[in-house]
Amino acid sequence: MAIRLGDNQYGKAEVRLVRVTRDTDRHTIRDLNVTSQLRGDFTAVHTTGDNTNCVATDTQKNTVYGLARKHALGAIEEFALLLARYHVDGFGFVHGARMEIEEYPWDRIATVDGAHDHSFVRGGGGTRTTLVVKDGPTETVLSGVTGLTVLKSTGSEFHGFPRTEFTTLAETTDRILATDVTARWRYIGTDVDWDASHDSIRRIIVETFAVQHSLALQQTLWEIGRAVLEAHPEVAEIRFSCPNKHHFAVDLSAFDMDNPGEVFFAADRPYGKIETTVERDDAPSAGRVWESVPGFI
Ligand SMILES: O=c1[nH]c(=O)c2[nH]c(=O)[nH]c2[nH]1
Numbered sequence: 339m340a341i342r343l344g345d346n347q348y349g350k351a352e353v354r355l356v357r358v359t360r361d362t363d364r365h366t367i368r369d370l371n372v373t374s375q376l377r378g379d380f381t382a383v384h385t386t387g388d389n390t391n392c393v394a395t396d397t398q399k400n401t402v403y404g405l406a407r408k409h410a411l412g413a414i415e416e417f418a419l420l421l422a423r424y425h426v427d428g429f430g431f432v433h434g435a436r437m438e439i440e441e442y443p444w445d446r447i448a449t450v451d452g453a454h455d456h457s458f459v460r461g462g463g464g465t466r467t468t469l470v471v472k473d474g475p476t477e478t479v480l481s482g483v484t485g486l487t488v489l490k491s492t493g494s495e496f497h498g499f500p501r502t503e504f505t506t507l508a509e510t511t512d513r514i515l516a517t518d519v520t521a522r523w524r525y526i527g528t529d530v531d532w533d534a535s536h537d538s539i540r541r542i543i544v545e546t547f548a549v550q551h552s553l554a555l556q557q558t559l560w561e562i563g564r565a566v567l568e569a570h571p572e573v574a575e576i577r578f579s580c581p582n583k584h585h586f587a588v589d590l591s592a593f594d595m596d597n598p599g600e601v602f603f604a605a606d607r608p609y610g611k612i613e614t615t616v617e618r619d620d621a622p623s624a625g626r627v628w629e630s631v632p633g634f635i
Pocket residue numbers: 496507553554555556582610
């Protein structure tokens with residue numbers, strides 16, 4: 339019986355990096371969570387424990403901090419590409435890298451004298467994400483957002499679905515629609531204004547959610563994806579994984595009260611789970627990149 343080593347990657351997960359820029363009294367801060375993983379010829383470390391070709395995960399962690407000190411920290415996509423190239427270009431036995439970064443938003447605290455120079459409050463609007471997968475010279479960037487919570491109090495219907503022996507759900511032409519958007523979109527190439535692209539896509543997501551009259555969360559995600567691809571030629575595809583956060587109108591008839599869509603029970607589970615891809619017909623192939631992204635179809 340022949341046994342061989344299959345696919346593998348390794349590195350340091352969730353390296354927490356806070357980077358302060360203090361060239362002037364007006365500081366800026368960046369708050370990142372970086373997962374660094376390498377792919378390559380790691381047969382010896384697995385099969386014999388020979389670590390000659392094993393860049394220690396501790397070294398990978400220190401590389402995150404060292405490169406953050408050495409270089410001005412740009413967009414997370416740029417930093418992830420820097421980390422991936424550093425390893426793949428620097429070690430002959432490292433053939434690829436998977437660098438994943440989340441960025442937690444901070445806003446300046448507003449005071450009577452204006453926005454404060456060095457005090458911050460955690461920002462809303464979800465967490466920005468990126469995943470760079472480098473396979474030799476081929477670089478794929480998947481960027482996204484997670485935990486972008488949105489709700490509309492009307493403008494959402496759901497009806498016309500099959501009624502089986504187990505169906506109890508009432509048809510509705512007026513319901514709350516709420517979700518925590520997790521989206522990732524795949525860029526074509528790496529010559530992108532990352533911050534501008536991300537800001538615009540995030541704005542399209544929330545604006546389309548707001549103005550689109552919804553007949554199903556699936557339809558809303560399709561319309562959001564379509565709007566993103568129409569406005570952003572640099573994006574090949576966008577994928578969503580979104581809970582349908584059900585809000586049930588409470589039956590107040592026991593108290594002799596009606597409930598014209600005003601009092602709801604916000605259920606936290608179970609929730610609908612809707613996963614949707616919107617892609618260009620002529621998009622370049624993604625290869626196997628999505629296989630390394632849990633939670634997406
Ligand atoms: O937007 C929805 N999509 C569904 O597939 C679904 N299923 C369900 O019970 N409620 C909803 N709502």
